[in-house]
Amino acid sequence: SGTDKEMPVRLEFSVLSDGTVSNVVPVMKSDELLERAAIAALQTWRFDPLPSQIEQKVQVGKITFKFVLQKE
Numbered sequence: 001s002g003t004d005k006e007m008p009v010r011l012e013f014s015v016l017s018d019g020t021v022s023n024v025v026p027v028m029k030s031d032e033l034l035e036r037a038a039i040a041a042l043q044t045w046r047f048d049p050l051p052s053q054i055e056q057k058v059q060v061g062k063i064t065f066k067f068v069l070q071k072e
Contacts, residue, residue, distance in 0.1 A: 003033045003034060004069065005031045007067060008065065008066050009026065009028075009030045010026065010028040010064045011024055011039065011065070012024075012027045013025075013062075013063070017049060017058070018049050019050075024042050042065075
């Protein structure tokens with residue numbers, strides 16, 4: 001089953017030095033189904049790995065997914 005809600009889902013996440021995403025957490029309460037969908041999508045993302053000559057550290061970001069209902 002789906003949802004009939006239109007609302008933003010704001011997530012904070014970490015990007016590891018190899019470009020993978022981890023530690024995804026909502027930073028604003030939203031619809032639980034939309035939160036789960038946004039988290040699942042973000043966890044599949046891959047960023048470019050840090051070059052070996054740069055300090056290999058975790059970076060943190062925030063992103064907002066905007067869910068909009070489509071009429072068929």
